[in-house]
Amino acid sequence: MNPIKLAAGAKGQSALLNRIGMITKRYGLTPAKMQRALDQFVKTLRQFDCGATFPATAATVERHPAVLEKYQTQDIEFAVHGYTHVDYSQLAPEEQLTHLHRAREVFAAAGITAVGFRSPYLRQSNHLYAAIEAEGFSYVSNQPILWNVLDIDGLTPTGQAGYQRAIDFYAPWEASKRLSLPQLYNQLVEIPVSLPDDEILIDRLGGNTDSITKTWQSILSQAHQQGELFTLQLHPERIARCADGLSAVLSEARTLRPSVWIARLDEIAAWWRARAAATVEITSSGEGKWHVAVDGPRGATVLARQVQIDTSTTPWADGYRQVNGTTFNVRSPLQPCIGISPGATPELASFLRQQGYIVETGVENRRYSYYFDRAEFAAEQERTLLAQIEETDFPLVRLSRWPNGARSALSITGDIDALTLWDYGLRLFGK
Ligand SMILES: [Zn+2]
Structure with missing residues:
Protein backbone atom coordinates (compact mmCIF):
# COMPACT_ATOMS: atom_id res chain seq x y z
CA MET A 1 0.00 0.00 0.00
CA ARG A 257 5.43 3.70 46.29
CA PRO A 258 6.81 1.13 45.73
CA SER A 259 8.60 3.21 43.15
CA VAL A 260 8.15 3.42 39.39
CA TRP A 261 11.29 2.71 37.40
CA ILE A 262 11.51 5.39 34.70
CA ALA A 263 13.85 4.15 32.00
CA ARG A 264 14.66 4.31 28.30
CA LEU A 265 13.70 1.36 26.09
CA ASP A 266 17.35 0.24 25.72
CA GLU A 267 17.64 0.07 29.52
CA ILE A 268 14.38 -1.83 29.81
CA ALA A 269 15.46 -4.35 27.15
CA ALA A 270 18.87 -4.89 28.78
CA TRP A 271 17.29 -5.28 32.21
CA TRP A 272 14.63 -7.74 31.05
CA ARG A 273 17.22 -9.93 29.36
CA ALA A 274 19.61 -9.85 32.32
CA ARG A 275 16.96 -10.42 34.98
CA ALA A 276 15.40 -13.30 33.04
CA ALA A 277 18.86 -14.91 32.95
CA ALA A 278 19.39 -14.57 36.73
CA THR A 279 19.75 -17.81 38.61
CA VAL A 280 18.27 -18.47 42.02
CA GLU A 281 19.08 -21.65 43.88
CA ILE A 282 16.79 -22.87 46.62
CA THR A 283 18.31 -25.86 48.36
CA SER A 284 16.98 -27.84 51.29
CA SER A 285 18.99 -27.42 54.50
CA GLY A 286 16.81 -29.60 56.74
CA GLU A 287 13.14 -30.17 57.46
CA GLY A 288 11.27 -26.98 56.40
CA LYS A 289 14.54 -25.07 55.97
CA TRP A 290 15.80 -23.65 52.68
CA HIS A 291 18.92 -21.84 51.62
CA VAL A 292 18.43 -19.21 48.92
CA ALA A 293 21.25 -17.84 46.73
CA VAL A 294 20.54 -15.28 44.01
CA ASP A 295 22.94 -14.54 41.19
CA GLY A 296 21.40 -11.72 39.20
CA PRO A 297 22.11 -8.33 37.66
CA ARG A 298 22.76 -5.24 39.77
CA GLY A 299 19.49 -3.99 41.18
CA ALA A 300 17.91 -7.46 41.28
CA THR A 301 15.40 -7.41 44.13
CA VAL A 302 14.19 -10.44 46.07
CA LEU A 303 10.59 -10.52 47.31
CA ALA A 304 9.17 -13.04 49.75
CA ARG A 305 5.83 -13.85 51.37
CA GLN A 306 4.57 -16.30 53.99
CA VAL A 307 8.09 -17.42 54.95
CA GLN A 308 10.38 -16.70 57.90
CA ILE A 309 13.66 -15.11 56.79
CA ASP A 310 16.94 -14.84 58.70
CA THR A 311 17.86 -11.48 57.22
CA SER A 312 16.27 -8.03 57.31
CA THR A 313 13.23 -7.27 55.18
CA THR A 314 11.09 -4.22 54.50
CA PRO A 315 7.39 -4.11 53.59
CA TRP A 316 6.74 -4.04 49.84
CA ALA A 317 3.30 -4.53 48.23
CA ASP A 318 0.83 -7.28 47.30
CA GLY A 319 1.61 -9.23 50.47
CA TYR A 320 5.36 -9.38 49.80
CA ARG A 321 8.34 -8.15 51.79
CA GLN A 322 11.50 -6.96 50.12
CA VAL A 323 14.52 -8.99 51.24
CA ASN A 324 17.67 -6.98 51.90
CA GLY A 325 20.18 -9.47 50.60
CA THR A 326 20.79 -12.09 47.98
CA THR A 327 21.92 -15.01 50.15
CA PHE A 328 19.72 -15.99 53.08
CA ASN A 329 17.80 -18.81 54.77
CA VAL A 330 14.07 -19.24 54.98
CA ARG A 331 11.69 -21.45 56.89
CA SER A 332 8.76 -22.76 54.94
CA PRO A 333 6.87 -26.07 54.99
CA LEU A 334 6.92 -26.12 51.17
CA GLN A 335 9.79 -25.28 48.81
CA PRO A 336 8.83 -21.62 48.26
CA CYS A 337 8.99 -21.58 44.47
CA ILE A 338 7.18 -22.97 41.44
CA GLY A 339 7.57 -26.60 40.41
CA ILE A 340 7.07 -27.53 36.76
CA SER A 341 6.46 -31.01 35.43
CA PRO A 342 9.18 -32.34 33.08
CA GLY A 343 6.44 -32.79 30.48
CA ALA A 344 5.30 -29.15 30.56
CA THR A 345 5.86 -26.96 27.52
CA PRO A 346 9.10 -24.91 27.78
CA GLU A 347 7.03 -21.76 27.09
CA LEU A 348 5.49 -22.11 30.55
CA ALA A 349 8.83 -22.04 32.39
CA SER A 350 10.14 -19.26 30.15
CA PHE A 351 7.09 -17.10 30.85
CA LEU A 352 7.25 -17.66 34.61
CA ARG A 353 11.00 -16.93 34.75
CA GLN A 354 10.48 -13.71 32.83
CA GLN A 355 7.99 -12.64 35.51
CA GLY A 356 10.69 -13.16 38.14
CA TYR A 357 9.40 -16.45 39.55
CA ILE A 358 11.84 -19.12 40.58
CA VAL A 359 11.07 -22.23 38.62
CA GLU A 360 12.32 -25.76 39.17
CA THR A 361 11.56 -28.83 37.09
CA GLY A 362 10.58 -31.75 39.28
CA VAL A 363 8.18 -34.62 39.66
CA GLU A 364 7.23 -34.26 43.35
CA ASN A 365 4.24 -31.97 42.98
CA ARG A 366 3.63 -31.78 46.75
CA ARG A 367 7.09 -30.41 47.41
CA TYR A 368 6.45 -26.97 45.91
CA SER A 369 4.16 -24.08 46.85
CA TYR A 370 2.84 -24.17 43.28
CA TYR A 371 3.05 -26.91 40.70
CA PHE A 372 2.06 -26.70 37.05
CA ASP A 373 1.89 -29.33 34.38
CA ARG A 374 0.70 -27.90 31.10
CA ALA A 375 1.48 -29.45 27.76
CA GLU A 376 0.38 -26.20 26.10
CA PHE A 377 0.50 -22.62 27.22
CA ALA A 378 -0.92 -19.75 25.18
CA ALA A 379 -0.39 -16.03 25.70
CA GLU A 380 -4.12 -15.61 26.40
CA GLN A 381 -3.66 -17.73 29.55
CA GLU A 382 -0.94 -15.52 31.06
CA ARG A 383 -3.23 -13.31 33.14
CA THR A 384 -5.18 -16.24 34.55
CA LEU A 385 -1.99 -18.06 35.51
CA LEU A 386 -0.61 -14.98 37.27
CA ALA A 387 -3.91 -14.55 39.14
CA GLN A 388 -3.70 -18.17 40.27
CA ILE A 389 -0.31 -17.42 41.84
CA GLU A 390 -0.85 -13.88 43.08
CA GLU A 391 -4.40 -14.20 44.41
CA THR A 392 -3.42 -17.03 46.72
CA ASP A 393 -0.83 -16.77 49.47
CA PHE A 394 1.29 -19.88 49.60
CA PRO A 395 4.93 -19.36 50.65
CA LEU A 396 6.94 -17.81 47.84
CA VAL A 397 10.35 -16.30 47.17
CA ARG A 398 10.75 -14.53 43.84
CA LEU A 399 12.55 -11.75 42.03
CA SER A 400 10.81 -8.45 41.46
CA ARG A 401 10.14 -7.77 37.77
CA TRP A 402 11.85 -4.40 37.99
CA PRO A 403 15.15 -3.26 39.53
CA ASN A 404 15.78 -1.72 42.95
CA GLY A 405 12.41 -2.60 44.43
CA ALA A 406 10.34 -0.79 41.79
CA ARG A 407 6.80 -2.07 41.38
CA SER A 408 6.23 -0.93 37.78
ZN1 LIG B 1 6.07 7.17 12.62
Whole structure:
Protein backbone atom coordinates (compact mmCIF):
# COMPACT_ATOMS: atom_id res chain seq x y z
CA MET A 1 0.00 0.00 0.00
CA ASN A 2 1.39 3.46 -0.78
CA PRO A 3 2.09 5.76 2.19
CA ILE A 4 -0.68 8.24 1.32
CA LYS A 5 -3.27 5.46 1.22
CA LEU A 6 -1.83 3.98 4.39
CA ALA A 7 -2.01 7.32 6.19
CA ALA A 8 -5.56 7.87 4.89
CA GLY A 9 -6.52 4.38 6.05
CA ALA A 10 -5.11 5.05 9.48
CA LYS A 11 -6.67 8.43 9.97
CA GLY A 12 -9.58 8.73 7.51
CA GLN A 13 -9.45 11.08 4.54
CA SER A 14 -10.88 14.20 6.16
CA ALA A 15 -8.67 13.61 9.19
CA LEU A 16 -5.72 13.32 6.82
CA LEU A 17 -6.55 16.73 5.30
CA ASN A 18 -6.95 18.20 8.79
CA ARG A 19 -3.65 16.71 9.68
CA ILE A 20 -1.95 18.33 6.70
CA GLY A 21 -3.18 21.64 8.14
CA MET A 22 -1.75 20.77 11.56
CA ILE A 23 1.49 19.55 10.07
CA THR A 24 2.27 22.96 8.58
CA LYS A 25 1.97 24.36 12.11
CA ARG A 26 4.18 21.71 13.70
CA TYR A 27 7.09 21.61 11.27
CA GLY A 28 9.08 24.39 9.65
CA LEU A 29 11.07 24.69 6.45
CA THR A 30 14.25 24.09 8.47
CA PRO A 31 14.68 21.78 11.51
CA ALA A 32 14.64 24.81 13.88
CA LYS A 33 11.00 24.33 14.94
CA MET A 34 11.49 20.63 15.70
CA GLN A 35 14.71 21.40 17.55
CA ARG A 36 12.79 23.78 19.78
CA ALA A 37 10.22 21.02 20.35
CA LEU A 38 12.97 18.53 21.22
CA ASP A 39 14.59 21.08 23.54
CA GLN A 40 11.28 21.60 25.34
CA PHE A 41 10.77 17.83 25.57
CA VAL A 42 14.25 17.28 27.04
CA LYS A 43 13.85 20.20 29.44
CA THR A 44 10.63 18.68 30.78
CA LEU A 45 12.35 15.30 31.22
CA ARG A 46 15.35 16.86 32.97
CA GLN A 47 13.08 18.37 35.65
CA PHE A 48 12.35 14.80 36.71
CA ASP A 49 15.86 13.55 36.10
CA CYS A 50 14.83 11.10 33.43
CA GLY A 51 15.52 10.28 29.82
CA ALA A 52 13.51 9.06 26.83
CA THR A 53 13.71 7.06 23.63
CA PHE A 54 13.11 8.76 20.29
CA PRO A 55 12.78 6.34 17.36
CA ALA A 56 13.72 8.38 14.24
CA THR A 57 13.31 7.64 10.55
CA ALA A 58 16.82 7.26 9.10
CA ALA A 59 16.13 9.14 5.84
CA THR A 60 15.32 12.18 8.00
CA VAL A 61 18.54 11.73 9.98
CA GLU A 62 20.42 11.44 6.67
CA ARG A 63 19.05 14.80 5.51
CA HIS A 64 19.90 16.51 8.82
CA PRO A 65 22.80 14.49 10.28
CA ALA A 66 23.86 17.11 12.84
CA VAL A 67 20.51 17.75 14.55
CA LEU A 68 20.03 14.77 16.87
CA GLU A 69 23.48 13.65 18.01
CA LYS A 70 23.85 16.22 20.81
CA TYR A 71 20.77 14.93 22.64
CA GLN A 72 22.57 11.66 23.37
CA THR A 73 24.47 13.39 26.17
CA GLN A 74 21.13 14.43 27.68
CA ASP A 75 19.86 10.93 28.50
CA ILE A 76 18.15 10.54 25.12
CA GLU A 77 18.33 7.27 23.25
CA PHE A 78 17.60 7.12 19.54
CA ALA A 79 16.12 4.01 17.94
CA VAL A 80 15.57 3.28 14.25
CA HIS A 81 12.07 4.11 12.99
CA GLY A 82 12.58 2.65 9.50
CA TYR A 83 14.92 3.89 6.81
CA THR A 84 11.90 5.54 5.22
CA HIS A 85 8.45 5.85 6.82
CA VAL A 86 6.79 2.94 4.99
CA ASP A 87 4.92 -0.23 5.97
CA TYR A 88 7.77 -2.68 6.51
CA SER A 89 5.49 -5.71 6.71
CA GLN A 90 4.77 -5.16 3.00
CA LEU A 91 8.42 -5.18 1.86
CA ALA A 92 10.13 -8.31 0.55
CA PRO A 93 12.60 -9.83 3.05
CA GLU A 94 15.64 -8.66 1.06
CA GLU A 95 14.23 -5.11 0.86
CA GLN A 96 13.67 -5.14 4.63
CA LEU A 97 17.28 -6.13 5.16
CA THR A 98 18.54 -3.45 2.76
CA HIS A 99 16.47 -0.77 4.52
CA LEU A 100 17.55 -1.82 7.99
CA HIS A 101 21.17 -2.02 6.95
CA ARG A 102 21.10 1.44 5.37
CA ALA A 103 19.39 2.82 8.45
CA ARG A 104 22.17 1.47 10.66
CA GLU A 105 24.79 3.04 8.38
CA VAL A 106 23.04 6.42 8.44
CA PHE A 107 22.82 6.40 12.23
CA ALA A 108 26.46 5.36 12.59
CA ALA A 109 27.60 8.09 10.15
CA ALA A 110 25.66 10.66 12.21
CA GLY A 111 27.36 9.45 15.40
CA ILE A 112 24.15 7.97 16.79
CA THR A 113 24.11 4.59 18.52
CA ALA A 114 20.87 2.70 17.99
CA VAL A 115 20.09 -0.74 19.42
CA GLY A 116 16.31 -0.66 19.05
CA PHE A 117 13.73 -0.63 16.27
CA ARG A 118 10.16 0.61 16.07
CA SER A 119 8.26 0.13 12.81
CA PRO A 120 6.46 3.00 11.13
CA TYR A 121 2.72 2.42 11.83
CA LEU A 122 3.84 -0.27 14.35
CA ARG A 123 3.65 -2.87 11.55
CA GLN A 124 4.94 -6.39 12.19
CA SER A 125 5.69 -9.59 10.32
CA ASN A 126 7.80 -12.67 11.02
CA HIS A 127 10.16 -11.81 8.16
CA LEU A 128 10.58 -8.32 9.52
CA TYR A 129 11.52 -9.64 12.95
CA ALA A 130 14.04 -12.00 11.37
CA ALA A 131 15.56 -9.01 9.51
CA ILE A 132 15.65 -6.88 12.68
CA GLU A 133 17.42 -9.71 14.47
CA ALA A 134 19.82 -10.32 11.58
CA GLU A 135 20.80 -6.64 11.65
CA GLY A 136 21.81 -7.03 15.28
CA PHE A 137 19.16 -4.93 17.01
CA SER A 138 18.58 -5.85 20.62
CA TYR A 139 14.93 -4.89 20.97
CA VAL A 140 11.84 -4.00 19.01
CA SER A 141 8.96 -1.86 20.32
CA ASN A 142 6.08 -2.55 17.95
CA GLN A 143 3.26 -4.18 19.83
CA PRO A 144 0.43 -1.74 20.58
CA ILE A 145 -1.51 -2.39 23.77
CA LEU A 146 -4.74 -0.54 24.52
CA TRP A 147 -5.59 0.48 28.09
CA ASN A 148 -9.19 0.79 29.13
CA VAL A 149 -9.01 4.45 30.18
CA LEU A 150 -11.36 6.34 27.86
CA ASP A 151 -15.09 6.85 28.20
CA ILE A 152 -15.89 5.87 24.61
CA ASP A 153 -19.65 6.46 25.00
CA GLY A 154 -18.93 10.01 26.11
CA LEU A 155 -17.11 10.86 22.88
CA THR A 156 -18.70 12.79 20.01
CA PRO A 157 -19.73 10.64 17.00
CA THR A 158 -16.68 12.02 15.10
CA GLY A 159 -14.46 11.17 18.07
CA GLN A 160 -15.92 7.67 18.27
CA ALA A 161 -15.39 7.11 14.54
CA GLY A 162 -11.79 8.40 14.71
CA TYR A 163 -11.08 6.27 17.75
CA GLN A 164 -12.57 3.16 16.14
CA ARG A 165 -10.53 3.75 12.99
CA ALA A 166 -7.35 3.87 15.07
CA ILE A 167 -8.25 0.65 16.87
CA ASP A 168 -9.08 -1.12 13.59
CA PHE A 169 -5.81 0.10 12.12
CA TYR A 170 -3.52 -0.87 15.01
CA ALA A 171 -5.42 -4.00 16.13
CA PRO A 172 -3.87 -3.58 19.59
CA TRP A 173 -3.80 -6.06 22.41
CA GLU A 174 -6.17 -5.17 25.22
CA ALA A 175 -4.46 -4.53 28.53
CA SER A 176 -7.28 -6.34 30.37
CA LYS A 177 -6.37 -9.54 28.50
CA ARG A 178 -2.65 -9.29 27.78
CA LEU A 179 0.30 -8.17 29.87
CA SER A 180 1.92 -4.84 29.17
CA LEU A 181 5.40 -6.23 29.70
CA PRO A 182 8.53 -6.91 27.67
CA GLN A 183 8.97 -10.43 26.43
CA LEU A 184 11.84 -12.37 24.95
CA TYR A 185 11.29 -13.14 21.29
CA ASN A 186 14.20 -15.27 20.01
CA GLN A 187 17.19 -12.93 20.35
CA LEU A 188 15.02 -9.81 20.62
CA VAL A 189 13.14 -8.23 23.48
CA GLU A 190 9.69 -7.04 22.36
CA ILE A 191 8.49 -4.02 24.33
CA PRO A 192 4.80 -3.08 23.96
CA VAL A 193 3.78 0.52 23.34
CA SER A 194 0.72 1.90 25.11
CA LEU A 195 -2.41 3.36 23.49
CA PRO A 196 -4.10 5.80 23.48
CA ASP A 197 -1.08 7.88 22.42
CA ASP A 198 -0.82 11.62 21.77
CA GLU A 199 -1.99 11.21 18.18
CA ILE A 200 -5.26 9.52 19.18
CA LEU A 201 -5.86 11.90 22.08
CA ILE A 202 -5.17 15.13 20.22
CA ASP A 203 -5.70 14.66 16.50
CA ARG A 204 -8.57 12.20 16.70
CA LEU A 205 -10.31 13.14 19.94
CA GLY A 206 -9.41 16.83 20.10
CA GLY A 207 -8.11 16.29 23.64
CA ASN A 208 -6.96 19.15 25.88
CA THR A 209 -4.29 19.24 28.60
CA ASP A 210 -6.77 18.02 31.17
CA SER A 211 -7.95 14.97 29.25
CA ILE A 212 -4.41 14.05 28.17
CA THR A 213 -3.20 14.27 31.77
CA LYS A 214 -6.11 12.21 33.11
CA THR A 215 -5.68 9.53 30.45
CA TRP A 216 -1.97 9.11 31.04
CA GLN A 217 -2.31 9.21 34.83
CA SER A 218 -4.95 6.54 34.62
CA ILE A 219 -2.65 4.27 32.56
CA LEU A 220 0.17 4.94 35.01
CA SER A 221 -2.05 4.00 37.92
CA GLN A 222 -3.23 0.74 36.30
CA ALA A 223 0.31 -0.20 35.27
CA HIS A 224 1.51 0.46 38.82
CA GLN A 225 -1.27 -1.64 40.34
CA GLN A 226 -0.40 -4.51 38.04
CA GLY A 227 3.37 -4.14 38.21
CA GLU A 228 3.53 -3.57 34.45
CA LEU A 229 5.10 -1.20 31.95
CA PHE A 230 3.60 2.01 30.59
CA THR A 231 5.38 2.90 27.36
CA LEU A 232 4.11 6.40 26.70
CA GLN A 233 4.12 7.59 23.09
CA LEU A 234 4.38 11.34 22.59
CA HIS A 235 5.56 12.50 19.17
CA PRO A 236 7.90 15.43 19.90
CA GLU A 237 6.07 17.71 17.42
CA ARG A 238 3.10 17.68 19.85
CA ILE A 239 5.11 18.51 22.98
CA ALA A 240 3.69 22.04 23.29
CA ARG A 241 0.18 20.59 23.78
CA CYS A 242 1.36 17.73 25.98
CA ALA A 243 4.18 19.11 28.16
CA ASP A 244 1.86 19.67 31.14
CA GLY A 245 0.46 16.15 30.82
CA LEU A 246 3.96 14.72 30.58
CA SER A 247 5.05 16.67 33.67
CA ALA A 248 2.00 15.48 35.59
CA VAL A 249 2.69 11.82 34.76
CA LEU A 250 6.39 12.07 35.61
CA SER A 251 5.63 13.90 38.83
CA GLU A 252 3.10 11.26 39.87
CA ALA A 253 5.49 8.46 38.88
CA ARG A 254 8.15 9.96 41.14
CA THR A 255 5.82 9.89 44.16
CA LEU A 256 4.27 6.41 43.84
CA ARG A 257 5.43 3.70 46.29
CA PRO A 258 6.81 1.13 45.73
CA SER A 259 8.60 3.21 43.15
CA VAL A 260 8.15 3.42 39.39
CA TRP A 261 11.29 2.71 37.40
CA ILE A 262 11.51 5.39 34.70
CA ALA A 263 13.85 4.15 32.00
CA ARG A 264 14.66 4.31 28.30
CA LEU A 265 13.70 1.36 26.09
CA ASP A 266 17.35 0.24 25.72
CA GLU A 267 17.64 0.07 29.52
CA ILE A 268 14.38 -1.83 29.81
CA ALA A 269 15.46 -4.35 27.15
CA ALA A 270 18.87 -4.89 28.78
CA TRP A 271 17.29 -5.28 32.21
CA TRP A 272 14.63 -7.74 31.05
CA ARG A 273 17.22 -9.93 29.36
CA ALA A 274 19.61 -9.85 32.32
CA ARG A 275 16.96 -10.42 34.98
CA ALA A 276 15.40 -13.30 33.04
CA ALA A 277 18.86 -14.91 32.95
CA ALA A 278 19.39 -14.57 36.73
CA THR A 279 19.75 -17.81 38.61
CA VAL A 280 18.27 -18.47 42.02
CA GLU A 281 19.08 -21.65 43.88
CA ILE A 282 16.79 -22.87 46.62
CA THR A 283 18.31 -25.86 48.36
CA SER A 284 16.98 -27.84 51.29
CA SER A 285 18.99 -27.42 54.50
CA GLY A 286 16.81 -29.60 56.74
CA GLU A 287 13.14 -30.17 57.46
CA GLY A 288 11.27 -26.98 56.40
CA LYS A 289 14.54 -25.07 55.97
CA TRP A 290 15.80 -23.65 52.68
CA HIS A 291 18.92 -21.84 51.62
CA VAL A 292 18.43 -19.21 48.92
CA ALA A 293 21.25 -17.84 46.73
CA VAL A 294 20.54 -15.28 44.01
CA ASP A 295 22.94 -14.54 41.19
CA GLY A 296 21.40 -11.72 39.20
CA PRO A 297 22.11 -8.33 37.66
CA ARG A 298 22.76 -5.24 39.77
CA GLY A 299 19.49 -3.99 41.18
CA ALA A 300 17.91 -7.46 41.28
CA THR A 301 15.40 -7.41 44.13
CA VAL A 302 14.19 -10.44 46.07
CA LEU A 303 10.59 -10.52 47.31
CA ALA A 304 9.17 -13.04 49.75
CA ARG A 305 5.83 -13.85 51.37
CA GLN A 306 4.57 -16.30 53.99
CA VAL A 307 8.09 -17.42 54.95
CA GLN A 308 10.38 -16.70 57.90
CA ILE A 309 13.66 -15.11 56.79
CA ASP A 310 16.94 -14.84 58.70
CA THR A 311 17.86 -11.48 57.22
CA SER A 312 16.27 -8.03 57.31
CA THR A 313 13.23 -7.27 55.18
CA THR A 314 11.09 -4.22 54.50
CA PRO A 315 7.39 -4.11 53.59
CA TRP A 316 6.74 -4.04 49.84
CA ALA A 317 3.30 -4.53 48.23
CA ASP A 318 0.83 -7.28 47.30
CA GLY A 319 1.61 -9.23 50.47
CA TYR A 320 5.36 -9.38 49.80
CA ARG A 321 8.34 -8.15 51.79
CA GLN A 322 11.50 -6.96 50.12
CA VAL A 323 14.52 -8.99 51.24
CA ASN A 324 17.67 -6.98 51.90
CA GLY A 325 20.18 -9.47 50.60
CA THR A 326 20.79 -12.09 47.98
CA THR A 327 21.92 -15.01 50.15
CA PHE A 328 19.72 -15.99 53.08
CA ASN A 329 17.80 -18.81 54.77
CA VAL A 330 14.07 -19.24 54.98
CA ARG A 331 11.69 -21.45 56.89
CA SER A 332 8.76 -22.76 54.94
CA PRO A 333 6.87 -26.07 54.99
CA LEU A 334 6.92 -26.12 51.17
CA GLN A 335 9.79 -25.28 48.81
CA PRO A 336 8.83 -21.62 48.26
CA CYS A 337 8.99 -21.58 44.47
CA ILE A 338 7.18 -22.97 41.44
CA GLY A 339 7.57 -26.60 40.41
CA ILE A 340 7.07 -27.53 36.76
CA SER A 341 6.46 -31.01 35.43
CA PRO A 342 9.18 -32.34 33.08
CA GLY A 343 6.44 -32.79 30.48
CA ALA A 344 5.30 -29.15 30.56
CA THR A 345 5.86 -26.96 27.52
CA PRO A 346 9.10 -24.91 27.78
CA GLU A 347 7.03 -21.76 27.09
CA LEU A 348 5.49 -22.11 30.55
CA ALA A 349 8.83 -22.04 32.39
CA SER A 350 10.14 -19.26 30.15
CA PHE A 351 7.09 -17.10 30.85
CA LEU A 352 7.25 -17.66 34.61
CA ARG A 353 11.00 -16.93 34.75
CA GLN A 354 10.48 -13.71 32.83
CA GLN A 355 7.99 -12.64 35.51
CA GLY A 356 10.69 -13.16 38.14
CA TYR A 357 9.40 -16.45 39.55
CA ILE A 358 11.84 -19.12 40.58
CA VAL A 359 11.07 -22.23 38.62
CA GLU A 360 12.32 -25.76 39.17
CA THR A 361 11.56 -28.83 37.09
CA GLY A 362 10.58 -31.75 39.28
CA VAL A 363 8.18 -34.62 39.66
CA GLU A 364 7.23 -34.26 43.35
CA ASN A 365 4.24 -31.97 42.98
CA ARG A 366 3.63 -31.78 46.75
CA ARG A 367 7.09 -30.41 47.41
CA TYR A 368 6.45 -26.97 45.91
CA SER A 369 4.16 -24.08 46.85
CA TYR A 370 2.84 -24.17 43.28
CA TYR A 371 3.05 -26.91 40.70
CA PHE A 372 2.06 -26.70 37.05
CA ASP A 373 1.89 -29.33 34.38
CA ARG A 374 0.70 -27.90 31.10
CA ALA A 375 1.48 -29.45 27.76
CA GLU A 376 0.38 -26.20 26.10
CA PHE A 377 0.50 -22.62 27.22
CA ALA A 378 -0.92 -19.75 25.18
CA ALA A 379 -0.39 -16.03 25.70
CA GLU A 380 -4.12 -15.61 26.40
CA GLN A 381 -3.66 -17.73 29.55
CA GLU A 382 -0.94 -15.52 31.06
CA ARG A 383 -3.23 -13.31 33.14
CA THR A 384 -5.18 -16.24 34.55
CA LEU A 385 -1.99 -18.06 35.51
CA LEU A 386 -0.61 -14.98 37.27
CA ALA A 387 -3.91 -14.55 39.14
CA GLN A 388 -3.70 -18.17 40.27
CA ILE A 389 -0.31 -17.42 41.84
CA GLU A 390 -0.85 -13.88 43.08
CA GLU A 391 -4.40 -14.20 44.41
CA THR A 392 -3.42 -17.03 46.72
CA ASP A 393 -0.83 -16.77 49.47
CA PHE A 394 1.29 -19.88 49.60
CA PRO A 395 4.93 -19.36 50.65
CA LEU A 396 6.94 -17.81 47.84
CA VAL A 397 10.35 -16.30 47.17
CA ARG A 398 10.75 -14.53 43.84
CA LEU A 399 12.55 -11.75 42.03
CA SER A 400 10.81 -8.45 41.46
CA ARG A 401 10.14 -7.77 37.77
CA TRP A 402 11.85 -4.40 37.99
CA PRO A 403 15.15 -3.26 39.53
CA ASN A 404 15.78 -1.72 42.95
CA GLY A 405 12.41 -2.60 44.43
CA ALA A 406 10.34 -0.79 41.79
CA ARG A 407 6.80 -2.07 41.38
CA SER A 408 6.23 -0.93 37.78
CA ALA A 409 8.02 0.81 34.94
CA LEU A 410 7.48 3.86 32.77
CA SER A 411 9.23 4.62 29.51
CA ILE A 412 8.78 7.87 27.64
CA THR A 413 9.07 7.51 23.87
CA GLY A 414 8.38 9.77 20.90
CA ASP A 415 8.70 8.86 17.25
CA ILE A 416 10.44 11.38 15.01
CA ASP A 417 8.95 10.88 11.54
CA ALA A 418 10.25 14.18 10.16
CA LEU A 419 12.32 17.20 11.17
CA THR A 420 11.01 19.60 8.51
CA LEU A 421 7.96 20.11 6.31
CA TRP A 422 10.06 18.79 3.42
CA ASP A 423 10.73 15.55 5.30
CA TYR A 424 7.05 15.24 6.01
CA GLY A 425 6.11 15.82 2.36
CA LEU A 426 8.71 13.33 1.13
CA ARG A 427 7.41 10.84 3.70
CA LEU A 428 4.09 10.74 1.88
CA PHE A 429 5.95 9.52 -1.20
CA GLY A 430 7.79 6.83 0.75
CA LYS A 431 11.11 8.75 0.82
ZN1 LIG B 1 6.07 7.17 12.62
